[in-house]
Amino acid sequence: MMNGTLNTYLKHRSIRSYKDKMIKKNDLELVIKSAQAAPSSINGQQVSIIAITDKEKKATITELCGNQLWIDEAPVFLLFVADFYRAKLAADKNNVPFGITDGLEASLVASVDVGLSMGNAIGTAESLGYGTVCIGGARSNPTKMVELLNLPEYVYPICGLCIGYPKDESTLKPRLPKEAVYHEETYNKELRPLIDQYDKTMSAYMKERTNGENDRNWSEGISNFYKTNYSPHTRNEMKKQGFKNE
Amino acid sequence: MMNGTLNTYLKHRSIRSYKDKMIKKNDLELVIKSAQAAPSSINGQQVSIIAITDKEKKATITELCGNQLWIDEAPVFLLFVADFYRAKLAADKNNVPFGITDGLEASLVASVDVGLSMGNAIGTAESLGYGTVCIGGARSNPTKMVELLNLPEYVYPICGLCIGYPKDESTLKPRLPKEAVYHEETYNKELRPLIDQYDKTMSAYMKERTNGENDRNWSEGISNFYKTNYSPHTRNEMKKQGFKNE
CATH class of the missing domain: 3.40.109.10 (NADH Oxidase)
Structure with missing residues (x-):
């Protein structure tokens, strides 16, 4: 419905x-x-x-x-x-x-x-x-x-x-395959094939969106972003506002 | 609309x-x-x-x-x-x-x-x-x-x-007055009168919902809940799963 x-x-x-x-x-x-x-x-x-x-x-x-x-x-x-x-x-x-x-x-x-x-x-x-x-x-x-x-x-x-x-x-951005984020009763750790599949989807999506200039896939994008803690100041800044995060 | x-x-x-x-x-x-x-x-x-x-x-x-x-x-x-x-x-x-x-x-x-x-x-x-x-x-x-x-x-x-x-x-639970959570251009810190007002609303709501047995207001409820960090284990537990929260 x-x-x-x-x-x-x-x-x-x-x-x-x-x-x-x-x-x-x-x-x-x-x-x-x-x-x-x-x-x-x-x-x-x-x-x-x-x-x-x-x-x-x-x-x-x-x-x-x-x-x-x-x-x-x-x-x-x-x-x-x-x-x-x-x-x-x-x-x-x-x-x-x-x-x-x-x-x-x-x-x-x-x-x-x-x-x-x-x-x-x-x-x-x-x-x-x-x-x-x-x-x-x-x-x-x-x-x-x-x-x-x-x-x-x-x-x-x-x-x-x-x-x-x-x-x-x-445009509407494709999401990870449902099986990669939704689990029944227990977490299924065998996700690599689903990530490979999504990488192909996102690479094709990017290529079309950029007229062939960029075909970067999902795992390349996020692994590059998440190499380091890109926001090392957060804990101290929150402390200044009273959030000790102990 | x-x-x-x-x-x-x-x-x-x-x-x-x-x-x-x-x-x-x-x-x-x-x-x-x-x-x-x-x-x-x-x-x-x-x-x-x-x-x-x-x-x-x-x-x-x-x-x-x-x-x-x-x-x-x-x-x-x-x-x-x-x-x-x-x-x-x-x-x-x-x-x-x-x-x-x-x-x-x-x-x-x-x-x-x-x-x-x-x-x-x-x-x-x-x-x-x-x-x-x-x-x-x-x-x-x-x-x-x-x-x-x-x-x-x-x-x-x-x-x-x-x-x-x-x-x-x-029943539908009343929320804080809009002015207590919504600010234009700058945060207005003068919130005590609005909390007093909401306390009255919630006290009446509770009284009606409990047939007169409980008229606890909002600030009593949350100040009781937030006296201490009720979940002191969180930081260590997250660390076990790989979240260092540095």
Whole structure:
């Protein structure tokens, strides 16, 4: 059975080129409303969203995220942050100690919550005809991002989201074969043939998309990206904001 | 403008009581397909899903997740895991070093990916008439979960999801006021009045739901939960699976 929700999910693709046109105010309201409606751990709602539409500020954010020019182009940039600041206020209000941000658990909880909330924002925006792209580069310069947006203690930038009217249609990117990510009852470790198969699919996809100029396959791409911990500052930066990750 | 996607999101509630009836095979296919269609960091697809329907195994998982009996009741339990095992295979295939799991960044990336993927699974399941509930308790006994499901290195349990036919309708839980989680251009730290307001809302909600027996408000609930790092084992357990979180 196909329905609107499923249709939205299955045609998802990232959009990195936007028209110079603000999204409708009421649509942004719905995006935020749906982001808030997502489930969260213990109903703690460990996510906040900062919307940036100011062009100068957005230009700064483009730089802070590693010069991803589609942030400049998109009329709205939403920053999703891990947020235990409200939980700290709650602890103060009730005069009890506050220990959750000592542990790595807090970072996992908030990151999952960000994914759930941002996922709803994406689905809603796309169902209303907009394009989106997630910006993991929002974690590249956390100190400057914290200063720019006045983020308090126990708040940390996790992921950005561009929203706008798509300028170009982009193509649907093939995913790993289902058998490589879905397991029944127990994890099947024999994945190499499936990775080989996907490498062929992605190589052909890239070749077609770049008119023959680039046929890099999946495992080449991600193994190059994951050679090292490309973000060695994260632990210290999170500590500055009160996340000890012990 | 209201549509199917938005409607699914806005009526979301967690379901903790299920009929003894398997979900349709084709519907489970769609749930998994939509979970795979979610965006992921660098198209790395850092998530895997293990479906457990075996009753004995599900009973064990119920215990491992802190005796959450709705896992027993639900016909399907999906475990969403952070997965860099495929990335390790990709590195081996291309004969390059593999360093990403040294850093905390890997845990953030995979947790956000889990949220995005699980969010699609939730939306699809709910749009097809099923109920769901997320199980953060899937992180409570990682070593035993790893053994039970045969999880390889660079794979770690992040969150579970029950799916089934709802036995009881549950009520829609009020969220924090929009102004407490949504900020324009800059973070507004003056949140205490909004927390006070939400505390009143949640106290009334709890009172009605429990026929007057419990009127605990939001800040009491979460400040009690977050007094300490309730999961001090996480860092060591992740290390055992290859996530150093440096």
